[in-house]
Structures are given as structure tokens and as C-alpha cells.
Amino acid sequence: xxxxxxxxxxxxxxxxxxxxxxxxxxxxxxxxxxxxxxxxHCPGCPMAPFMTLAEAAENYRTDLGALLAxxxxxxx
Amino acid sequence: xxxxxxxxxxALLDAVDVFGGLDPSGKDEALAAAHWRKLETGERxxxxxxxxxxxxxxxxxxxxxxxVTPEGQEIxxxxxxxxxxxxxxxxxxxxTYPGTATAVTDSWALGWTRATIGALAQxxxxxxxxxxxxxxxxxxxxxxxxxxxxxxxxERRIAHGIARLVAQAGRRVEGGILIxxxxxxxxxxxxxGTTLHTVSRTLSAWQERGVVELGRQKLTVRDPHALVVxxxxxxxxx
Numbered sequence: 001x002x003x004x005x006x007x008x009x010x011x012x013x014x015x016x017x018x019x020x021x022x023x024x025x026x027x028x029x030x031x032x033x034x035x036x037x038x039x040x041h042c043p044g045c046p047m048a049p050f051m052t053l054a055e056a057a058e059n060y061r062t063d064l065g066a067l068l069a070x071x072x073x074x075x076x
Numbered sequence: 077x078x079x080x081x082x083x084x085x086x087a088l089l090d091a092v093d094v095f096g097g098l099d100p101s102g103k104d105e106a107l108a109a110a111h112w113r114k115l116e117t118g119e120r121x122x123x124x125x126x127x128x129x130x131x132x133x134x135x136x137x138x139x140x141x142x143x144v145t146p147e148g149q150e151i152x153x154x155x156x157x158x159x160x161x162x163x164x165x166x167x168x169x170x171x172t173y174p175g176t177a178t179a180v181t182d183s184w185a186l187g188w189t190r191a192t193i194g195a196l197a198q199x200x201x202x203x204x205x206x207x208x209x210x211x212x213x214x215x216x217x218x219x220x221x222x223x224x225x226x227x228x229x230x231e232r233r234i235a236h237g238i239a240r241l242v243a244q245a246g247r248r249v250e251g252g253i254l255i256x257x258x259x260x261x262x263x264x265x266x267x268x269g270t271t272l273h274t275v276s277r278t279l280s281a282w283q284e285r286g287v288v289e290l291g292r293q294k295l296t297v298r299d300p301h302a303l304v305v306x307x308x309x310x311x312x313x314x
Contacts, residue, residue: 046243059301
């Protein structure tokens with residue numbers, strides 16, 4: 001999981017299903033409104049450093065593809 | 077459907093606890109002493125803290141009884157349907173109404189002033205006994221609701237405590253987050269200010285639901301999202 005983030009560090013955000021929610025929010029604060037708009041309680045959540053975007057999408061019954069697209073768009 | 081003028085069901089009082097066991101002449105007397113109130117949707121039969129001058133039996137329609145908290149939040153105490161009593165506090169010596177009764181559909185109610193019901197109860201002491209029984213039933217409802225709320229509060233505290241441990245010492249493992257130091261039920265009880273018994277009971281229930289897994293001095297959060305839902309009292313999505 002850490003490897004993934006290192007790999008994409010210098011690219012376009014490149015967030016994927018396996019990106020860690022806490023890392024995503026820490027590195028790209030512009031993504032916070034995306035979670036809030038989708039009524040996802042990830043910002044401030046103690047579990048965020050342990051969960052992937054895929055797991056978050058599943059927990060909130062939200063479409064992973066759409067979530068990833070919005071998050072990546074927010075980073076640009 | 078517009079309400080008929082005074083929808084009086086002659087059997088209305090038969091179904092009302094407070095007049096239970098009253099003989100037919102007593103029921104006639106009670107009906108004769110009553111007054112009708114029509115309540116349009118949104119109209120209030122009475123308001124919280126207003127002097128409790130009458131109690132009512134709903135004949136048709138539906139009411140909600142609400143209270144406003146000191147913070148200004150409105151909470152619904154109960155809904156009242158046909159043949160149910162409301163404003164009972166007026167029979168039992170309460171000085172003010174504890175809540176506001178608002179019609180949620182056009183409604184008709186039969187009302188008795190405090191003086192009227194007092195006079196009736198002199199003649200028919202059964203009325204006072206019935207009123208006590210009704211209030212006793214509602215008190216029991218209230219107490220079980222209070223117990224539920226206390227339980228919820230303790231569960232939320234325990235969930236918060238475990239979430240804090242996760243934030244401090246969580247380690248991602250296959251199928252969950254392990255709290256990466258030896259932690260006992262007693263530790264969690266102390267962390268959350270509750271008893272060992274309560275922690276054991278709560279964690280066993282969560283283990284059954286697949287939220288956590290307990291080993292010896294080892295705690296794994298199997299469903300981190302479910303734990304956060306409990307801790308934060310999040311609305312559940314279906």
C-alpha cells in the first residue's frame with residue numbers, strides 16, 4: 001500500500017482503488033469536499049489511515065469509479 | 077376526507093382506559109360533561125408549559141406530542157391515534173402540560189376540563205384509578221426508553237474508546253485493524269469509564285455481529301466502518 005503511494009507521488013494524483021483514504025486526504029486536501037458532498041464521514045475518521053478508497057466506497061454504498069473520477073478531478 | 081360534524085362514535089368511551097368499567101349511565105354523564113374540539117392540521121390542542129386545564133380523548137385524526145429541549149430542539153414524544161388519551165397530566169394533578177400536542181391531520185377530540193373530570197371522579201372513583209394505571213403504563217414506557225438511551229450511550233463510549241486505540245496503535249492486518257498492543261477488557265472498561273461486565277457484554281455482541289474479534293489480550297476491529305457508525309451514531313444507509 002505504501003509502495004503504491006511512493007510510486008505515484010510525482011505523477012498526477014493517480015488515486016486508485018487501493019489508495020489509503022487518510023493519505024489521500026492528507027496529501028490532497030482538495031479532495032475533502034468530495035467526501036463531504038457524498039456524505040462520507042472519512043474526514044477526521046480514526047479509521048481513515050487504515051482503509052482503502054475501495055473499502056470506503058463499499059462502506060458508503062457509493063460507486064468506486066465515480067468516486068475515483070471525482071477525487072482525481074479535485075486534485076487537478 | 078372532510079370530517080363530519082362531531083364524529084361521535086357511541087362506543088368511543090368503551091375503548092378509553094380512563095372510563096373503563098364505568099356503567100352506561102356513568103358513560104352518558106361523562107359524555108354530557110365533555111366538550112368537543114376540532115383541530116385543523118397544524119393546530120395545537122395545547123402547548124408545553126401551558127396550564128394543564130383539560131384532558132382529551134381523540135375521536136378522529138392524529139396528533140403528535142412534542143417537547144422542545146432547553147437547546148431549542150424539537151423532539152417527538154409520541155403520536156396519538158383515535159381512542160387514545162392525551163393531556164392526561166390534567167387528571168393527575170400536574171400543573172402544566174409537559175409537551176405540545178399538534179394535529180398532524182384534521183382531528184376531533186373530546187375534552188374534559190380539570191374541574192369536570194374532578195367532579196366525575198368524585199362520583200366514579202374508578203376514573204381516578206384508571207388514570208393512575210394509564211400514567212403508570214406511560215411511566216414504564218419512559219423508563220424502558222431511558223434504559224435504551226443509557227445503553228446506547230455506553231456503547232458509543234466503548235466504540236469511541238476502541239477508535240482511539242485504533243488511531244493510537246492500529247495496524248492494518250488481513251481482514252481488519254489490529255490494536256497492536258496487549259489490551260484487555262478491563263483496560264477498555266477503564267478507558268471508557270464503564271464496568272468490566274458492560275464491556276464484556278458489549279464486545280461479545282459486537283463479535284457476534286462481526287464488528288470486532290477478541291482474542292486473549294488481543295483486539296481486532298473486523299468492520300471499522302461499523303464501529304464508527306456506532307461511535308458517531310451515523311445514519312445507516314440501506
